Amino acid sequence: MSTPVPDPSPALLQRAASVRRSAMALGQCSDADRRAAVLAMADALEADQSAIVAANQADLEAAASDGLAEALVARLRLDGPKLAAAIAGVRQVAQLADPVGVRQLHTELDAGLVLERVSVPLGVLGVIFEARPDAVMQIASLAIRSGNGALLKGGREANLSCAAIMAALQAGLTRSRVEPTALELLTSREESLGLLRLDGLVDLIIPRGSNALVRFIQDNTRIPVLGHADGVCHLVVDAAADPAMALRLALDSKTQYPAACNAIETLLVHRAIAPAFMPKAIAAFAAAGVELRGDGAAMALGVSKAASDDDWSCEYSDLILAVRIVDDLEAALEHIRRHGSRHTDAICTGDPAAADRFLAAVDSAGVYLNCSTRFADGFRYGFGAEVGISTQTLPPRGPVGLEGLVTYRYRLRGDGHIASDYASGARRFSHRALPL
């Protein structure tokens, strides 16, 4: 741990405890109450539109005089249309199916002794994001919809925007059955570091930002983190691939949105197909403005720039693609095992055996056959919302929808049942499955 993470201040502890209390009350609210609260938040954002845009304007002016990088300024900007789209997004969250109160298991342990497992909110979310004030609206609405309180920390450069948005969200909540203190905005760096130490008060941390931010958070908290530090995705062009399809998938996976975590960084081409595939691919990537970096065999087939060892593990997030020619499918699997980030990996092949081997052997959150890696996304998967994408091994894994914001609780109802009756053999468990 290179940066010391200080203990949370008493003031932060108090605010977090207050969010937790409000979150516990929120957790008792009905589906209709939580839905109405999210709609009230949307109404209040609409009413405050001009104040929010003005606050954002002030943030943008400060950013300009601070010489903020252009990419950050673009993410910081929240003009009328962008705000309207964000508000529409909040209304969509209100329409999502309730993730709370779903019975996942229902078993009669014995006559009159019935076990159920029911989904419940996590409690309190800690959300840390860079710039992007629209993320406040998205995450706050997902939190309230799923019955969770949230401590939100935006980038310093978005402070005025975030404050204006949070004022509107809380004003909306005052016109609902949800306490406005279920949401709290953190503003200082001390608070955001202190958040990492709020074990017991915060149940899940959701970072939205650079890989460096995510990695720092993962390395400095014991609270579970929903996120991924890397997205080194691969496309394997198998010997039995349709070359035209493979090229189409490679171009989409690399260029449709190169900054996305689910864009590919490396193309692994079976040497049997490489002489036919590479010349067309080189021309097509050049036309799309993509720089290729190849191994020796790829260079022999026309790639002009050499890949270094670092290239194989690099998430370019840019129009750059590493290309390696592999001897066979096993070599491609070994490359992915060594260099991949277990995010999303795809194969293009017409050979069912190769497809099965790839889908069974690659241990990534998403393993794809004959389609673009860019489909790795909660909306595209049909979840209605995306809380984040996780590359950890344990669930939730891959694109995570609202189900990532709930957990479960076992409820056991009896009528004086005691364990010693079963230990002694006086009674026996029936373990009869009941309808969900």
Next chain:
Amino acid sequence: MSTPVPDPSPALLQRAASVRRSAMALGQCSDADRRAAVLAMADALEADQSAIVAANQADLEAAASDGLAEALVARLRLDGPKLAAAIAGVRQVAQLADPVGVRQLHTELDAGLVLERVSVPLGVLGVIFEARPDAVMQIASLAIRSGNGALLKGGREANLSCAAIMAALQAGLTRSRVEPTALELLTSREESLGLLRLDGLVDLIIPRGSNALVRFIQDNTRIPVLGHADGVCHLVVDAAADPAMALRLALDSKTQYPAACNAIETLLVHRAIAPAFMPKAIAAFAAAGVELRGDGAAMALGVSKAASDDDWSCEYSDLILAVRIVDDLEAALEHIRRHGSRHTDAICTGDPAAADRFLAAVDSAGVYLNCSTRFADGFRYGFGAEVGISTQTLPPRGPVGLEGLVTYRYRLRGDGHIASDYASGARRFSHRALPL
């Protein structure tokens, strides 16, 4: 972090990498192969019974000359009948339903583009336990059944027993389709500390031992830990409780096995029922050899020993019970919120409103009505096995069966589908649920 955790040695890294390779092959094995492997392990244990008992005898003699505490010696002892029971347990694990390959989600995203989510093994488990050589057999069989490799580290005092058991397990695996190197025994303290740093090679750590061991591991690894450090469980005797039932539940929850994590440590008695309930309870607990420690009101009703502030958060694991008289149900809920460990908490009441309030408001892995807390157990829940009990908020939570040893993977199969067709509006997602 008080104890420095050293980097894993090159030798340990190499062994862990070898287990991981074997685990990936194991993950491709069929249900029948894994089942047969577990049965082969049981056969080999049976063949090696006398060697295992002799090795345990040597461990016991060393323990005697080292003056090991009696409770530890009892856990270390593995005589013929105990070994036979453990081998029967291994055979039972072979019979458990396959947790791997279960399709959890199946959606047509568009014509020819089909998403599925399928359960897969986690990869490699790291298991650390104190004494108890029988745990090696249990965890190793659960690991192989669920397609996972495992690095196992037993207590130093059980080294000979563990080595004899592991030799038998690996001999069994040589007569199966599973590579014997899917299991590895660690023996030194360096190795067990190094295990905590095997991020990327080990997917889940399962500690079996004292609270102090679990807490040390949780504090010193970034690998997810399946376990719980505390089990401070409560029973609330509500105003509307049947006093006879309440006493029966209290006695079972405290005395049926006081060392268990799901035994109660604190009894919270509504003051309306306390005058009627307490005298009988005091007599019954005295007869059962339970020492009561009360607050002022409980002492006024006859509890002779005072509880200190520390008592409310203490896991006695012994025949001691703290007793507090509470003004109402809300006071009981607040006590549990402040002092509980979110393991298992129960209420005894005949009032449906009080029952509903308790079951909704207590945020523990198990919330019980009119039954003993001792039911919090994977076998009693009908899971067929228990990997551990987790008090973390995120799933898996509470008693965890084989499902705690698997995760899932998304598989997406297309026919040249690319994301830009959906971004441009040329194609639209159908998101049609398909049968599981």
